[in-house]
Amino acid sequence: xxxxxxxxxxxxxxxxxxxxxxxxxxxxxxxxxxxxxxxxxxxxxxxxxxxxxxxxxxxxxxxxxxxxxxxxxxxxxxxxxxxxxxxxxxxxxx
Numbered sequence: 001x002x003x004x005x006x007x008x009x010x011x012x013x014x015x016x017x018x019x020x021x022x023x024x025x026x027x028x029x030x031x032x033x034x035x036x037x038x039x040x041x042x043x044x045x046x047x048x049x050x051x052x053x054x055x056x057x058x059x060x061x062x063x064x065x066x067x068x069x070x071x072x073x074x075x076x077x078x079x080x081x082x083x084x085x086x087x088x089x090x091x092x093x094x
Contacts, residue, residue, distance in 0.1 A: 021066035025059060032058025 036054030044050050068075050 017066075017069050021062070021069060024065055025062040028058035028062040029055050030058070032056070 032054040033051060036051035039050040039054065040046055040048065072078055073080055
């Protein structure tokens with residue numbers, strides 16, 4: 001007895017991707033903010049620009065990861081094979 005897996009609706013997949021992107025943005029921007037505060041206090045005599053710069057770097061890294069998540073063709077080394085060139089699938093009918 002094997003349970004048949006139900007197909008996941010595309011809305012759920014899209015929602016999971018957005019959730020992952022938002023969580024990634026919060027984590028990376030937060031790490032950038034923290035690194036900027038430390039750099040500002042230790043190295044730059046409490047200026048605000050290191051905080052903004054490092055937060056922006058973190059948000060930019062999250063943006064790039066999210067873009068790759070939604071558009072896998074932008075991943076370096078990925079090739080999209082047209083349906084006409086794809087090898088035949090090994091589906092069997094019982």
